[in-house]
Amino acid sequence: xxxxxxxxxxxxxxxxxxxxxxxxxxxxxxxxxxxxxxxxxxxxxxxxxxxxxxxxxxxxxxxxxxxxxxxxxxxxxxxxxxxxxxxxxxxxxxxxxxxxxxxxxxxxxxxxxxxxxxxxxxxxxxxxxxxxxxxxxxxxxxxxxxxxxxxxxxxxxxxxxxxxxxxxxxxxxxxxxxxxxxxxxxxxxxxxxxxxxxxxxxxxxxxxxxxxxxxxxxxxxxxxxxxxxxxxxxxxxxxx
Amino acid sequence: xxxxxxxxxxxxxxxxxxxxxxxxxxxxxxxxxxxxxxxxxxxxxxxxxxxxxxxxxxxxxxxxxxxxxxxxxxxxxxxxxxxxxxxxxxxxxxxxxxxxxxxxxxxxxxxxxxxxxxxxxxxxxxxxxxxxxxxxxxxxxxxxxxxxxxxxxxxxxxxxxxxxxxxxxxxxxxxxxxxxxxxxxxxxxxxxxxxxxxxxxxxxxxxxxxxxxxxxxxxxxxxxxxxxxxxxxxxxxxxxxxxxxxxxxxxxxxxxx
Numbered sequence: 001x002x003x004x005x006x007x008x009x010x011x012x013x014x015x016x017x018x019x020x021x022x023x024x025x026x027x028x029x030x031x032x033x034x035x036x037x038x039x040x041x042x043x044x045x046x047x048x049x050x051x052x053x054x055x056x057x058x059x060x061x062x063x064x065x066x067x068x069x070x071x072x073x074x075x076x077x078x079x080x081x082x083x084x085x086x087x088x089x090x091x092x093x094x095x096x097x098x099x100x101x102x103x104x105x106x107x108x109x110x111x112x113x114x115x116x117x118x119x120x121x122x123x124x125x126x127x128x129x130x131x132x133x134x135x136x137x138x139x140x141x142x143x144x145x146x147x148x149x150x151x152x153x154x155x156x157x158x159x160x161x162x163x164x165x166x167x168x169x170x171x172x173x174x175x176x177x178x179x180x181x182x183x184x185x186x187x188x189x190x191x192x193x194x195x196x197x198x199x200x201x202x203x204x205x206x207x208x209x210x211x212x213x214x215x216x217x218x219x220x221x222x223x224x225x226x227x228x229x230x231x232x233x234x235x236x237x238x239x240x
Numbered sequence: 241x242x243x244x245x246x247x248x249x250x251x252x253x254x255x256x257x258x259x260x261x262x263x264x265x266x267x268x269x270x271x272x273x274x275x276x277x278x279x280x281x282x283x284x285x286x287x288x289x290x291x292x293x294x295x296x297x298x299x300x301x302x303x304x305x306x307x308x309x310x311x312x313x314x315x316x317x318x319x320x321x322x323x324x325x326x327x328x329x330x331x332x333x334x335x336x337x338x339x340x341x342x343x344x345x346x347x348x349x350x351x352x353x354x355x356x357x358x359x360x361x362x363x364x365x366x367x368x369x370x371x372x373x374x375x376x377x378x379x380x381x382x383x384x385x386x387x388x389x390x391x392x393x394x395x396x397x398x399x400x401x402x403x404x405x406x407x408x409x410x411x412x413x414x415x416x417x418x419x420x421x422x423x424x425x426x427x428x429x430x431x432x433x434x435x436x437x438x439x440x441x442x443x444x445x446x447x448x449x450x451x452x453x454x455x456x457x458x459x460x461x462x463x464x465x466x467x468x469x470x471x472x473x474x475x476x477x478x479x480x481x482x483x484x485x486x487x488x489x490x491x492x493x494x495x496x497x
Contacts, residue, residue: 091246091247094246094247094482094484095246097246097484097489097491098243098246099246100491101489101490101491104490105490123490123491123494124494126489126490126491126494127491127493127494127495127496128495129491130484130487130489130491130492130494130495131495131496133484134484134485134487134495137481137485147481148248148250148251148480148481150247150248150251158246158247161246165245165246165316166314166315166316167315169244169314169315169316169318169319170315170316171315171317173315
């Protein structure tokens with residue numbers, strides 16, 4: 001579907017230089033007014049401090065499974081952190097699958113662009129996101145957790161990802177704009193898998209550590225691909 | 241939530257309610273002529289009937305507000321249209337339930353019932369709340385509303401020369417039960433999913449062409465370009481952990497696990 005060009009002709013009016021005369025009046029008006037209340041930006045921090053100091057947690061974990069050889073405290077704490085971060089990765093990979101479904105939809109509609117990803121390349125990444133989701137689902141179950149739990153980390157990851165989903169599902173966003181948003185997801189995802197490997201290693205989960213290392217190899221490839229496609233498309237547009 | 245938001249709806253309903261189709265949204269649209277009900281008689285109705293009518297109207301109004309406010313915040317055109325579609329049904333619900341209230345009630349009488357409804361709702365929340373911090377909030381709000389209720393009772397006596405006991409229940413009814421109503425909902429759905437409306441009455445779906453042709457015409461127009469709720473839920477069946485657990489995705493073929 002081609003743009004009618006109507007919006008392009010109107011142009012971007014957000015900047016102050018859209019109308020220099022009105023801008024002058026705007027600045028004059030702002031300068032003539034005194035602040036409606038005294039103080040400064042530090043007042044906001046002070047206000048938030050009262051709430052932070054109350055110490056409410058963002059989310060909680062359900063009762064932990066107790067393994068036979070668990071030596072109370074330390075093992076339980078480690079397990080709780082591991083399950084929280086596994087839940088976070090699970091939520092992220094689930095969202096990642098939906099993000100790449102949206103990207104596939106966009107690419108199918110707009111057609112493959114050169115430079116840019118092919119449909120097959122998008123399907124490849126999407127399939128691996130789904131595989132990672134299923135793998136995490138299985139591992140959480142195997143170590144005695146509940147993969148349907150929204151762990152505190154999963155909750156935060158969900159909130160943090162909202163903007164990325166907004167960009168991908170916006171019918172107006174271009175392929176490079178979608179890839180820019182996916183860069184945020186892939187960079188976070190890579191760091192997330194690295195941390196999971198450290199955690200699994202520290203807690204002695206050698207089998208799952210190996211699976212995580214394989215996932216990280218996939219994710220490194222995703223990041224590199226997204227970075228390359230984005231860079232190629234942006235430089236191409238700039239005719240460089 | 242699963243397909244558009246990437247999350248599991250059961251994280252909200254937490255096993256208390258089924259996540260399954262009810263009466264499809266596409267058949268819920270109806271003509272204004274079929275949207276009002278017979279109101280209760282304020283001189284004869286049980287006080288609990290009045291409390292229920294105000295409570296459900298407030299609930300539906302809040303739900304309508306939610307869909308109208310949140311829908312435009314999505315960039316996804318399907319989510320935007322879905323919320324708009326559901327909002328139109330919620331508007332019908334607000335109108336339907338509001339019509340249950342007797343228009344002969346004076347403004348002061350209605351105000352009195354609203355205050356009683358607020359007491360009743362906070363009292364119900366108090367009764368079922370297990371979190372001590374939140375329970376204290378419900379208690380405080382119940383106290384506030386009791387204060388409002390007594391003020392309006394006073395106004396009712398002074399300006400209408402009527403005894404509030406004429407309209408208020410002698411004691412608070414049992415609290416609203418905040419627990420799973422799975423069996424009741426299933427039975428109601430099973431028995432009533434095929435009901436439609438004609439004028440102020442409920443009828444069976446097979447009688448609709450004769451008795452409510454305007455609603456059929458209205459619905460055909462509303463759905464003439466498709467229905468976002470049908471699109472978003474096409475082939476959907478809830479499964480623990482979202483449908484991706486069942487590999488229901490555009491990427492199902494490529495995924496190895």
